Amino acid sequence: MTLVVQKFGGTSVADSERIRAVAEHVARTKREGTEVVVVVSAMGKSTDDLIRLAGEVSSAPPPREYDMLVSVGERVSASLLCMALADFDVPAASFTGSQAGIITTTEHTRARIIEIRGDRLREALSQGKVPVVAGFQGMSTDREVTTLGRGASDTTAVALAAALGASLCEIYTDVTGVFSADPRVVPTARRLPRISFDEMLEMSATGGRVLMLRSVEFARRHRVKLHVRSSFTWEPGTVVTEEEPDMEQAVVTAVTHDTSEAKVTVSGVLDRPGVAGRLFRALADRSINVDMIVQNISSHGTTDISFTLPRVDLSTAVDVCGGLAGELGASGVSSDDTIGRVSVVGAGMKSHPGVTASMFETLAAEDINIEMISTSTIRISCVVAEEDVERAVRALHSAFGLEEPTR
Amino acid sequence: MTLVVQKFGGTSVADSERIRAVAEHVARTKREGTEVVVVVSAMGKSTDDLIRLAGEVSSAPPPREYDMLVSVGERVSASLLCMALADFDVPAASFTGSQAGIITTTEHTRARIIEIRGDRLREALSQGKVPVVAGFQGMSTDREVTTLGRGASDTTAVALAAALGASLCEIYTDVTGVFSADPRVVPTARRLPRISFDEMLEMSATGGRVLMLRSVEFARRHRVKLHVRSSFTWEPGTVVTEEEPDMEQAVVTAVTHDTSEAKVTVSGVLDRPGVAGRLFRALADRSINVDMIVQNISSHGTTDISFTLPRVDLSTAVDVCGGLAGELGASGVSSDDTIGRVSVVGAGMKSHPGVTASMFETLAAEDINIEMISTSTIRISCVVAEEDVERAVRALHSAFGLEEPTR
Numbered sequence: 076m077t078l079v080v081q082k083f084g085g086t087s088v089a090d091s092e093r094i095r096a097v098a099e100h101v102a103r104t105k106r107e108g109t110e111v112v113v114v115v116s117a118m119g120k121s122t123d124d125l126i127r128l129a130g131e132v133s134s135a136p137p138p139r140e141y142d143m144l145v146s147v148g149e150r151v152s153a154s155l156l157c158m159a160l161a162d163f164d165v166p167a168a169s170f171t172g173s174q175a176g177i178i179t180t181t182e183h184t185r186a187r188i189i190e191i192r193g194d195r196l197r198e199a200l201s202q203g204k205v206p207v208v209a210g211f212q213g214m215s216t217d218r219e220v221t222t223l224g225r226g227a228s229d230t231t232a233v234a235l236a237a238a239l240g241a242s243l244c245e246i247y248t249d250v251t252g253v254f255s256a257d258p259r260v261v262p263t264a265r266r267l268p269r270i271s272f273d274e275m276l277e278m279s280a281t282g283g284r285v286l287m288l289r290s291v292e293f294a295r296r297h298r299v300k301l302h303v304r305s306s307f308t309w310e311p312g313t314v315v316t317e318e319e320p321d322m323e324q325a326v327v328t329a330v331t332h333d334t335s336e337a338k339v340t341v342s343g344v345l346d347r348p349g350v351a352g353r354l355f356r357a358l359a360d361r362s363i364n365v366d367m368i369v370q371n372i373s374s375h376g377t378t379d380i381s382f383t384l385p386r387v388d389l390s391t392a393v394d395v396c397g398g399l400a401g402e403l404g405a406s407g408v409s410s411d412d413t414i415g416r417v418s419v420v421g422a423g424m425k426s427h428p429g430v431t432a433s434m435f436e437t438l439a440a441e442d443i444n445i446e447m448i449s450t451s452t453i454r455i456s457c458v459v460a461e462e463d464v465e466r467a468v469r470a471l472h473s474a475f476g477l478e479e480p481t482r
Numbered sequence: 483m484t485l486v487v488q489k490f491g492g493t494s495v496a497d498s499e500r501i502r503a504v505a506e507h508v509a510r511t512k513r514e515g516t517e518v519v520v521v522v523s524a525m526g527k528s529t530d531d532l533i534r535l536a537g538e539v540s541s542a543p544p545p546r547e548y549d550m551l552v553s554v555g556e557r558v559s560a561s562l563l564c565m566a567l568a569d570f571d572v573p574a575a576s577f578t579g580s581q582a583g584i585i586t587t588t589e590h591t592r593a594r595i596i597e598i599r600g601d602r603l604r605e606a607l608s609q610g611k612v613p614v615v616a617g618f619q620g621m622s623t624d625r626e627v628t629t630l631g632r633g634a635s636d637t638t639a640v641a642l643a644a645a646l647g648a649s650l651c652e653i654y655t656d657v658t659g660v661f662s663a664d665p666r667v668v669p670t671a672r673r674l675p676r677i678s679f680d681e682m683l684e685m686s687a688t689g690g691r692v693l694m695l696r697s698v699e700f701a702r703r704h705r706v707k708l709h710v711r712s713s714f715t716w717e718p719g720t721v722v723t724e725e726e727p728d729m730e731q732a733v734v735t736a737v738t739h740d741t742s743e744a745k746v747t748v749s750g751v752l753d754r755p756g757v758a759g760r761l762f763r764a765l766a767d768r769s770i771n772v773d774m775i776v777q778n779i780s781s782h783g784t785t786d787i788s789f790t791l792p793r794v795d796l797s798t799a800v801d802v803c804g805g806l807a808g809e810l811g812a813s814g815v816s817s818d819d820t821i822g823r824v825s826v827v828g829a830g831m832k833s834h835p836g837v838t839a840s841m842f843e844t845l846a847a848e849d850i851n852i853e854m855i856s857t858s859t860i861r862i863s864c865v866v867a868e869e870d871v872e873r874a875v876r877a878l879h880s881a882f883g884l885e886e887p888t889r
Contacts, residue, residue, distance in 0.1 A: 091538035091539045094539050098539075125558065128498055128562055129565055131498035132498045132502055132562050132563075132565050132566040132569070133568060134569055135569075136568070137564065137568045140561040140562075140564040140565045140568070140574075140575075141561075143557065143560070143564075143576050144557075144558060144562060144565075147554040147557055147558055150551075150554055151532065151535075151554055154547040154551035155535055155536065155551060156539075157544065157546075157547040157550075158536055158539050158543040158544060158547045158548070158551075159539040159540055161542070161543070161544045162539070162541055168546065168547075169547055169550050171550075218581075
């Protein structure tokens, strides 16, 4: 019998009515002869309420207790879904991360899955039950409750699909799939019926918010086919899968954007070996995740280094750079938190070298200035002023012909 | 070092402010050189919210899932209290029932504690930490999450005190102790500084709502001294302990009342062996907890049997009795859900036979009709009309001289 993992996000189980709708869908899937393992997120914003309480009782909640607290939301939705399934005559059993055998590292609030001991889930399946697993959590090698970071219920689902040998991992959410651009910015954006892991990775990394980067990486590594779809309309969504040799490759598949970053420029840095390493080591030591890095051509023995990073880390980064200015011989540190990044992604780019030129021409025609550029084999990103981002996305979406054909 | 178990009920941890107040008290206790193990209930009415959700998603929630759901409330308050303790520089660690090693029977929603494997708690204590245990729950011998029945956090606390050899189990609540009568009914009711387990048992069984019957039984059996006190004023409350030989025994310690029961009378039953057994077996088979039973003197070979039971079970009981009427030769089944029970409790009663007479005289003087009577060595209960209950309580409280002396 085919086994499918179905993961339902917070909006899909936001209230009792939605939970019953999910139960009905799981019952339907089972009736059609498919074995199902379910993974659920916490209901709606319930985890936010818990985090608010934590902030009220403590100025610095210990991570172990934080995990104990915030992991209850998924447990609530898992047990409620099992109750609803029972009401539809589908035998089910809820499992905490620990009961599901999800063994993690000991780093609270951002543990990583080491191993999945799926015995209890397999036993439940063999008894004809639907196991419903609380997402986002596990048990550490120290037997403590851990969580895997926000949005990590997707990772739980993909990891279970890999461990149990499921043929498919369905990610149910409040959108109907992955789009050629954010439909709020580009009304003519098209749902992509099928994309490759590499494309999905680049999209997740550059602002496509549908799937968390980590879960896509995990799916690619373990070759778990994903299907992103809506729990409101239940229509087919986007299948994320390995690139097939005969797959028709669009040159550009999607345009993504991200306005959560800021830019720092360190000017007049001495252009000699070790200087950049010194700077980025210092930033890494403060846990700052630097994204794009650009270094200008050296002139008169000095150069400028610019990089982007999450806005929340900007003031720390400016402090770090300022502190190192003397050592680096830098003449100044400037920052800009009104930037945005626009990216075009497409597996077909590998064999179509003209995409970069087209992108620059399109932005130039819109009179949009490009501040930084970064590329991979299947992606080109440009940093532009934040106020130009949406216009840039619309122009690129149109220039690469991504509109819905029949609208 | 002395070890004390401190249990905090739902009102004591109702919001973040109350949780911080509890943390401050635990910190104070620890600073005074006492080791502390804490047991917490769920915050305020949070468990009721979960039960409402269960009712919304399912007409008959499976008990296993019900336990998985309702056990999260205590886990939330336990982790929040640990966070607050950290804020007061007290190292603490929360434990679910399962992590605390509370092993139970497999009957979901009303499991009983079989054993406490306190290794992890002892380990936390030896590391100088305050273990904070989620009350009301355990793990069954089948490794499933179980709950111990509503209000059973007291039982968790007493069981832990017994298992860990604590010198005292403090039950913190929203009243300042056990009173000579319900102060809402008798404004002159007096706080009892010290009562025996036997008295507390009789009081709990007859309407004294401060402690659950089961936790008192457990405390008596394991000789765990209890201290019932307020988490709002922190003043000394009522100590419940073994009867000491030299204890000054009041003839009557308290007057309790209960208006949650109903009465059923089966009339004209054949007065022969086995008839009553047949009736009460049938009621027991429907899980109806019969309380008082009175059988009249036989006349003309038949008799009337009356019994009291929880009002919620009344219609089931009437059905059962009606169905058996033919077999029992009964001429009729009547019921009354407007009754109440008034009881006087006192360890000194054993050596003072006049109490029953005084009770009857007091009620007669108030023109209150007694419908049923039941006695133990240290308690006398009378069933009266519900509308007479509060008047009866006040009259008895006064007649037995229980008023606060200096008010």
